[in-house]
Amino acid sequence: MANDRLRAAIDAAGLTIEQVSVGVEVDPKTVERWVYSDARRPHRTTRLRVAQLLRVEETHLWPADRRPSAAPAVAELVHLYPTRSAVPFTLWSELIRGAVEAVDVLVFSGQFLVEQHDLLPVIRAKAAEGVRFRLAVGDHSSPAVVQRAAEEGTAGGLEGRVQLMRRYLHDVAHLPGVEVRAHGTILYNSIYRFDGQALINGHAFGSLAGQNPTLHIRKVPDGTIWEHYMRSFERVWDLARPETAER
Incomplete structure (x- = not known):
C-alpha cells in the first residue's frame, strides 16, 4: 500500500x-x-x-x-488541510482519475469539480469502465440552500452555482452507473469519496466552502471516521430526489 x-x-x-x-x-x-x-x-x-x-x-x-488495526483513528487520517483551497490540484486529479470502483459526492454546488478538474469527461470514460457515480447536489430552491447563501454573504450567488452544477450534470445523468440526486438538507460537510479515500470539507457559519478545513481520510479495518462520514452520505442520499435525465 x-x-x-x-x-x-x-x-x-x-x-x-x-x-x-x-x-x-x-x-x-x-x-x-x-x-x-x-x-x-x-x-x-x-x-x-x-x-x-x-x-x-x-x-x-x-x-x-x-498495523491499521492497532490505531485505526490515526491510520485513517492522511492529512489535514487548513482550507479546501489548500488541497493540492494534483491530489484532486489523482483521486478523481484514479477511481476504479465508486465515486460519491455530496455538495450544494461543487461547480469547481467540472470547471477546474474537467469532471464530466472523466465520468463518461469511467462509467463506461464500470465505475459507479453517485452525485448529490443541492436543490437551489430549498430553504437550506437559500439560508446558506445568506449566511455566507452570497445571496442569489450560491443558488445560481447550484443551478449551473445541476445543468452540467444533466449531460451525464443518463449514463449507466451514474445517478444524480438533488437534496435540501443542511450541508454540515461536503463529502468527496473516491474508492477507499475521501476528502471531507467541513463548513463553518459565515465562511465560504473554500475557506474551511478539509480532512483527507482513507478506509482502514475497524476505522470509525470513515464509517461516520459514509453513513452521513447515505442518509442524505436516501432523502435526496432523483434528477430526471431526459435527452
Whole structure:
C-alpha cells in the first residue's frame, strides 16, 4: 500500500519527489519507493530530515506501529488541510482519475469539480469502465440552500452555482452507473469519496466552502471516521430526489 501521508505531505509542501531527494540527499527512485510502498521506510536519521523538510512530525509520516488495526483513528487520517483551497490540484486529479470502483459526492454546488478538474469527461470514460457515480447536489430552491447563501454573504450567488452544477450534470445523468440526486438538507460537510479515500470539507457559519478545513481520510479495518462520514452520505442520499435525465 502506498504511503498516502508522505505523498500528501510532499504535495502540501509544494515539492516534487526530485526536490525531496535533493533536500535529503538521496536518489529520486528511493523517495519514489518510500511513497509507493508503505513497507519501505528510510533510517530514522533520514526520516527526521524528511519530516523537517516537509514540516510535519516524523511519526505522522511513518507511525511506529504500522498495523491499521492497532490505531485505526490515526491510520485513517492522511492529512489535514487548513482550507479546501489548500488541497493540492494534483491530489484532486489523482483521486478523481484514479477511481476504479465508486465515486460519491455530496455538495450544494461543487461547480469547481467540472470547471477546474474537467469532471464530466472523466465520468463518461469511467462509467463506461464500470465505475459507479453517485452525485448529490443541492436543490437551489430549498430553504437550506437559500439560508446558506445568506449566511455566507452570497445571496442569489450560491443558488445560481447550484443551478449551473445541476445543468452540467444533466449531460451525464443518463449514463449507466451514474445517478444524480438533488437534496435540501443542511450541508454540515461536503463529502468527496473516491474508492477507499475521501476528502471531507467541513463548513463553518459565515465562511465560504473554500475557506474551511478539509480532512483527507482513507478506509482502514475497524476505522470509525470513515464509517461516520459514509453513513452521513447515505442518509442524505436516501432523502435526496432523483434528477430526471431526459435527452
